[in-house]
Structures are given as structure tokens and as C-alpha cells.
Amino acid sequence: MPRRRSASRILLVSSSHRLLLFKIHYKAGALAGRSYWATPGGGLRGDESFEAAAARELYEETGLDVQSVGRCIARKEFLWKMPDEEHVLAVEKYYVVYACAEHCSTARWSAQERDVVCEIRWWSENELMASTEEILPPDLPILFGKALLMSPYQSG
Incomplete structure (x- = not known):
């Protein structure tokens, strides 16, 4: 049975109704050559809760400091190759956070x-589709x- 790897993922939605994604591209190792887009987020540390990990990862990966990430909107379990x-059993919970500005600081990024991460982009719903x-x-x-339907921002 593979090790369980718990992680939090964040749908960071701007007031312009766009979603922040990172393009991941592996240059070496078992995943060399693989590229995909993904939300900010990462693994839990020690006995950290999913919510605490989401807030920490959001701060580390974007510079946005929030007190709370709200409720989980999705939970996924799947086999994943690190x-x-x-090979791990990935257990991910997804949270929505709304940002006023489309800004992303890389100042606290790890070497990995x-x-x-080879590109940072804010996506509209149409671009994503x-x-x-x-x-x-x-x-x-x-x-x-779903995140757009829950948005505190006015449509327009």
C-alpha cells in the first residue's frame, strides 16, 4: 500500500474572475519532460490541518496572507507518482480564496x-475551458x- 500524502490546493480567484495557475515542468528525474498547469498548494507538514496548510502554502507560493481559507469545496484521492x-496515495482538499489584485510573489518559493514552475498565469473561465x-x-x-458562483465580487 503506498504512503498517504495529504495536500491542500487553493483556487485563488481575482476580482477580475480569473484563476491563478502555475505551469509545472520537470526537467529531470522520474517526471522529466512532463508539463501541466496546477493550482497553488502543497503537502501538509506534521500534524498540520488541511486549512492551516492551505493558508501557509498560499502565503509561501503567492505572498497572500489570509487568516482563513473557508470551507473545502472538493476532496480527491488518487495514485500519484512523485x-x-x-508512488503515493494523494489526498487533496481544495479551498477557494478571493484576491483583490492579480499579484503573485515568488519571494518565498523553495528551490524545488x-x-x-516555468510560468505563472491568471486564467479566465473561457481560457481554462x-x-x-x-x-x-x-x-x-x-x-x-463553482468558485465563481460563490464569489463575493459583483459580476460585470
């Missing part, structure tokens, strides 16, 4: 993040649609 070739690139999770356009 860059070091270890600097190595694998029309993309032919791999985007994870595969149902992210549906989750983004």
Missing part, C-alpha cells in the same frame, strides 16, 4: 518550486465555475 519515483494543455485536476474548470 518526482523521486515514489523555482526549478519546476478552451485550453488543450494538461490542467490538474482534470475537473478544474468545474471547480472554478
Whole structure:
């Protein structure tokens, strides 16, 4: 049975109704050559809660400091191959956070993040739906649609 790897993922939605995604591209190791787009987020540390990990990861990966990430809008379990070739049972919870500005600071990124993230982009719902690139999770356009329906920002 593979090791369980718990992680929090964040749908960061701007007041312009766009979603922040990172393009991950592995240059070496077991995943060399693989590229995909994904939300900010990462693994839990020690006995950290999913919510605390989401807030920490959001701060580390974007510079946005929040007190709370709200409720979980999705939970996923799947087998995943890590860059070091270890196969894990990934358990991910997804949270929505709304940002006033489309800003992303890389100041607190780890060396690994600097190595694998090759692009940062804010996506509209239409751009996400029309993309032919791999985007994870595969149902992210549906989750983004839910996040937009919950948005505190006025439509317009």
C-alpha cells in the first residue's frame, strides 16, 4: 500500500474572475519532460490541518496572507507518482480564496518550486475551458465555475 500524502490546493480567484495557475515542468528525474498547469498548494507538514496548510502554502507560493481559507469545496484521492519515483496515495482538499489584485510573489518559493514552475498565469473561465494543455485536476474548470458562483465580487 503506498504512503498517504495529504495536500491542500487553493483556487485563488481575482476580482477580475480569473484563476491563478502555475505551469509545472520537470526537467529531470522520474517526471522529466512532463508539463501541466496546477493550482497553488502543497503537502501538509506534521500534524498540520488541511486549512492551516492551505493558508501557509498560499502565503509561501503567492505572498497572500489570509487568516482563513473557508470551507473545502472538493476532496480527491488518487495514485500519484512523485518526482523521486515514489508512488503515493494523494489526498487533496481544495479551498477557494478571493484576491483583490492579480499579484503573485515568488519571494518565498523553495528551490524545488523555482526549478519546476516555468510560468505563472491568471486564467479566465473561457481560457481554462478552451485550453488543450494538461490542467490538474482534470475537473478544474468545474471547480472554478463553482468558485465563481460563490464569489463575493459583483459580476460585470
